[in-house]
Amino acid sequence: MSFEVLEQLEAKVQTAVDTIALLQMEVEELKEQKEQLASEANELRSNREELEQANQRMRDEHGAWQERIRGLLGKMDEVE
Incomplete structure (x- = not known):
């Protein structure tokens, strides 16, 4: 009987070892995904900042x- 118990214990230990190995692989995959997402987030932040700067330049230019058009219209009013 004790031999059967040992076999069952060995099977449970092997299952636990296999499960741990699979979980470790999953953790590594999740770490890689996290790094990739962090990189994408940084890129998106950078793109957003560039767009905000371009938007501000366009607003300033507008x-x-x-002001130039108002100035020209003011001169036209003076001529009339």
Whole structure:
């Protein structure tokens, strides 16, 4: 009987070892995914910052054009 108990214990230990190995592989995969997602997040942040800067430049340029147009319209009013 004790031999059967030992065999059952050995089977359970082997199952536990296999499960641990699979979990370790899963942990490694999750770490890789985490690194990839962190890299993508940094890239997206960088792209967002670039877009915000371009947007601000365009707003500034738009404001400058509006001022120039107002100035020209003011001169036209003076001529009339």
